[in-house]
Structure formats: structure tokens, C-alpha cells
Amino acid sequence: MAVIKIENLRKDYKDVRAVDGISLEIGEGELFSLLGVNGAGKTTTVKMLATLTEPTGGDAWIFGHSIRDGKNEIREIADISMQETAVARKLTVGENIDFYAKLSGLDAKHREERKKFVSDVFGLDQVKNKQTQKLSGGWQRKLSIALALVSQPKVLFLDEPTLGLDVISRRELWKTISSLKGKITIILTTHYMEEAEALSDRIGVMKDGALLFVGTKEEMFAFTGKTNVEEAFVHIVSGGEYSA
Amino acid sequence: MRRSFSRIMTLAGRNEKEILRDPLSLIFMLALPLFMEIVFYAVFHKLTPQFEMKYLAPGIVVFSEAFLSLFAGMLIALDRASAFLTRLFVSGTRAYEFIFSYALSLVPIAFVQTAVFYLVGGIIDRSIFGVGMIWGILLSVVTSLLFIGLGIFFGSVCNEKSVGGVSSIVIMCQSVLSGMWFPVEGLSGGMITFMKCLPFKNATDLMQNALNGVTDPATDIIKPLLIVLAYTVVAFIAAIICFKKKMKA
Numbered sequence: 001m002a003v004i005k006i007e008n009l010r011k012d013y014k015d016v017r018a019v020d021g022i023s024l025e026i027g028e029g030e031l032f033s034l035l036g037v038n039g040a041g042k043t044t045t046v047k048m049l050a051t052l053t054e055p056t057g058g059d060a061w062i063f064g065h066s067i068r069d070g071k072n073e074i075r076e077i078a079d080i081s082m083q084e085t086a087v088a089r090k091l092t093v094g095e096n097i098d099f100y101a102k103l104s105g106l107d108a109k110h111r112e113e114r115k116k117f118v119s120d121v122f123g124l125d126q127v128k129n130k131q132t133q134k135l136s137g138g139w140q141r142k143l144s145i146a147l148a149l150v151s152q153p154k155v156l157f158l159d160e161p162t163l164g165l166d167v168i169s170r171r172e173l174w175k176t177i178s179s180l181k182g183k184i185t186i187i188l189t190t191h192y193m194e195e196a197e198a199l200s201d202r203i204g205v206m207k208d209g210a211l212l213f214v215g216t217k218e219e220m221f222a223f224t225g226k227t228n229v230e231e232a233f234v235h236i237v238s239g240g241e242y243s244a
Numbered sequence: 245m246r247r248s249f250s251r252i253m254t255l256a257g258r259n260e261k262e263i264l265r266d267p268l269s270l271i272f273m274l275a276l277p278l279f280m281e282i283v284f285y286a287v288f289h290k291l292t293p294q295f296e297m298k299y300l301a302p303g304i305v306v307f308s309e310a311f312l313s314l315f316a317g318m319l320i321a322l323d324r325a326s327a328f329l330t331r332l333f334v335s336g337t338r339a340y341e342f343i344f345s346y347a348l349s350l351v352p353i354a355f356v357q358t359a360v361f362y363l364v365g366g367i368i369d370r371s372i373f374g375v376g377m378i379w380g381i382l383l384s385v386v387t388s389l390l391f392i393g394l395g396i397f398f399g400s401v402c403n404e405k406s407v408g409g410v411s412s413i414v415i416m417c418q419s420v421l422s423g424m425w426f427p428v429e430g431l432s433g434g435m436i437t438f439m440k441c442l443p444f445k446n447a448t449d450l451m452q453n454a455l456n457g458v459t460d461p462a463t464d465i466i467k468p469l470l471i472v473l474a475y476t477v478v479a480f481i482a483a484i485i486c487f488k489k490k491m492k493a
Binding site for chain 1 (some may be wrong): 247266
């Protein structure tokens with residue numbers, strides 16, 4: 001069943017069309033990756049779905065709530081982890097989790113359950129008394145994603161979650177994100193092809209605001225005649241010009 | 245409503261921790277003014293009445309509150325730069341909840357500042373102990389809100405690099421335009437009128453008059469109080485408008 005429905009979604013910034021009338025449906029528990037070069041419109045799409053940016057045209061519904069007039073309802077059921085790490089710098093890891101749990105309005109019993117859940121999933125217990133600003137980039141990113149899960153969202157937007165991380169931290173985060181598959185509907189944007197290949201149920205390829213392809217990686221290979229996501233992506237985006 | 249209040253209190257608790265865990269904030273909001281209170285009294289109080297404790301202590305209170313602008317502004321600008329606010333915005337926190345939380349987190353700090361400077365001042369010169377001190381501590385909430393409002397406004401419009409410099413202007417204005425370090429009688433009439441139109445001298449007068457007692461409450465308390473309140477309201481309205489605009493962008 002589709003829990004995210006996007007219809008002809010469009011966003012214009014002055015003379016630039018950042019998102020050009022995309023339509024898409026995403027099922028419950030699905031991990032959908034949006035791929036694209038810089039300026040393709042991935043982050044703008046995610047920001048519109050997360051109700052951070054008003055669309056210029058079209059609409060999208062998340063669990064039946066419109067991103068235009070159902071912002072408050074969507075904010076109750078969705079959360080986002082952005083490209084930039086968004087944590088309280090001088091609070092400890094434990095205090096950050098507690099802070100988000102209280103802000104999300106959970107009662108005391110559920111707060112404790114959620115705190116334990118995110119600490120277990122992300123292995124945060126070992127750093128819970130450390131001040132966030134003293135953590136490595138990898139740990140900060142882990143915490144940032146963990147905080148998005150504290151409120152028990154039904155939909156999670158991950159905007160380039162592993163940007164700037166070393167290869168080991170990235171693999172660790174993949175493992176954590178994989179463990180969430182099927183439980184939460186996730187839309188992930190990334191520049192890393194191997195990330196999309198390892199994690200996604202389906203992949204969407206964007207260029208100049210338009211959605212050029214949507215399908216599983218197998219369908220992507222069949223569509224392009226390639227055998228890995230990177231080659232298939234390059235083929236789609238360049239119209240075959242840069243294909244190996 | 246209850247949920248909103250709970251969110252404001254949660255945010256305020258976090259803001260307070262962020263500010264108090266910065267050693268610089270403790271140095272500038274507490275240690276430096278305290279050092280100035282003790283040293284300036286010891287060196288100058290016999291040379292000029294300006295530095296008698298009954299004038300110096302309330303002046304130091306308002307001077308230390310000016311640093312609230314700096315630290316409020318820096319916290320907001322850094323939160324905006326790190327996408328922390330955007331993240332909270334998605335989770336349903338409203339603009340007015342952010343503003344109230346920043347204000348609420350700083351008022352207790354101002355309250356402690358005032359109590360410490362009056363207590364130390366009273367230990368040095370016992371003549372300042374009295375009912376006026378209680379009035380002074382209560383009115384310091386009003387004067388602190390002026391500087392908090394200015395800080396929130398600067399934090400909303402400036403980035404994390406420029407907010408320190410811009411907020412320093414408030415501290416400089418409080419030093420130069422409040423008349424706390426020198427007698428204003430020697431200045432030109434135009435300059436005195438200019439100082440009386442701004443909130444800095446009025447905030448200092450209000451605190452000094454509250455501590456030392458008044459002959460005419462309308463002139464000595466109500467007039468400076470209304471001027472300070474007017475600037476405070478304008479600062480908060482401007483802060484809310486700019487903050488909302490920035491968050492929307």
C-alpha cells in the first residue's frame with residue numbers, strides 16, 4: 001500500500017525550476033533512494049515532503065495528509081536527518097536523546113522505551129556521557145539519525161546521511177539503516193551509488209528537477225543494459241554519453 | 245497549550261545548559277563584572293561618587309546583563325547555522341516557542357547575576373542592603389529582557405560569524421551611553437537627550453533608583469521603566485518577525 005503519494009510536485013526558485021513536476025508512490029516500510037548529481041532536486045524534494053519548503057505546484061500526501069494543508073499532522077509522523085549534523089553541541093549524547101524524547105511529547109514510559117531502542121540500535125550507550133561536540137563525525141552523524149527516530153516516526157527522510165564519513169563509519173551506518181528496513185518508510189538521498197545499491201528497495205534517478213527513472217536495481221540494470229548502479233546511473237543521467 | 249508549554253520548558257532547559265557550559269559565558273557574565281565591581285569600588289569610590297556601591301552595583305548589574313545579548317545571539321546564530329533549529333521545526337516546534345524558550349532560559353541567569361552583584365556589593369558596603377535591593381532584583385528581570393530581546397533579534401538576523409561583533413555594540417552602548425562610568429552633567433544637552441531616548445541610561449537609572457529609593461516614582465521609576473519596556477517589546481516583536489522569516493527561508 002502506498003503511504004507516500006506524490007503528484008506533479010514542482011518547486012521554482014525565481015528563474016530556476018528545482019523540481020519539475022515529479023509523480024511517485026512509495027509503499028509502507030519501503031526504503032526508496034533518490035539519486036542525482038548536484039542540483040538535481042533531491043534535497044528540495046525531501047524538504048517539500050518534510051514540510052520545510054512550500055511547493056510551487058502539485059501536492060504530496062503522507063499517510064493521507066497533504067504537505068500543503070496537513071503540515072502539523074505530517075510533523076507528528078515524520079522526521080528528518082539532514083545533510084548537516086543537527087544536535088545540541090554542549091549536551092551529552094544521553095541528554096540529547098532525552099531532550100528529543102521530551103520534545104516529541106512521549107509519556108515517561110514511552111520515552112524510556114524509545115531512548116533504550118535508539119541507544120541499542122545505534123550502539124550509543126558507550127558514548128552516552130560524552131559531550132556531543134567532542135564526538136567524531138561518524139558518531140555525531142549516528143546520533144543525528146538516532147534522534148530522528150526517537151519520536152517513533154512512520155516516515156524518515158535521510159538527506160545524504162553518510163556524507164563526509166569514512167568508509168568504516170559509512171558501512172556501520174548502512175548496517176543500522178538496513179536494520180530499520182520494513183519497519184519505517186525511508187526516503188534517502190545520496191551521491192554514493194554503492195549506498196543506494198546496498199540499501200534500496202527501489203531507486204529514483206533525478207536530473208534537472210525531473211525524475212528520469214524509478215524502479216528496483218534489477219529493473220535499472222535491465223533498462224540500461226548495465227550490471228551495477230553506478231554505470232546504470234551514469235547511463236541514465238548522461239543519456240548514454242558517458243557510459244563505459 | 246500544555247504541549248506547547250512543555251516544549252518551551254524543554255527547550256529552555258537545553259538552552260541554559262548550552263550557555264552555562266561555555267566557560268566564556270561564565271567569565272563575561274559573572275567573573276568579569278564581579279572583578280570590576282570589587283576593583284572599581286576599591287580604587288575609585290573615594291574619588292568620585294559614581295563608584296560608590298549604591299551606584300556601582302546597579303550599574304554592574306545592567307552591564308552584566310548586556311552580555312546576555314551576546315550569548316543569546318551567539319546561541320541562536322549557531323543553532324541556525326548547524327540546522328539544529330530546522331530539525332526542531334520539522335518536529336513541530338513553533339517559532340514563538342523557540343523565542344520564549346531562549347528568553348526563559350536566560351532570565352534565571354540574569355536573576356542570579358543580580359543577586360550575586362548585590363550580595364557582594366552589600367558585603368562591601370552594608371548601606372545598600374534594604375527593601376530597595378528586593379525591588380532592584382525584581383526589576384532586573386525587566387532590564388534583562390531588554391538585552392535578551394536584542395540578543396534574540398541579532399541572533400535571528402546575523403550569521404554565527406557576525407553576531408559576536410554586532411552584539412558587542414550593545415555592550416559598548418551600555419558602557420558609553422548609560423552614564424554608569426562617568427557623570428553625564430559635563431556632557432552637552434543634546435548628548436544627554438540622546439542618551440535619555442535610548443534604553444541604556446534608562447535601564448541604569450531604573451536600577452539605581454530602585455536600589456536607592458525615590459522621591460518621585462513617576463519620574464524616577466515609571467518613566468525609565470516604560471522606556472525600557474517599549475524597547476523590549478519592539479526588540480521581541482522584531483525578533484519574532486525576523487526569526488519566522490529566517491526559518492521560512
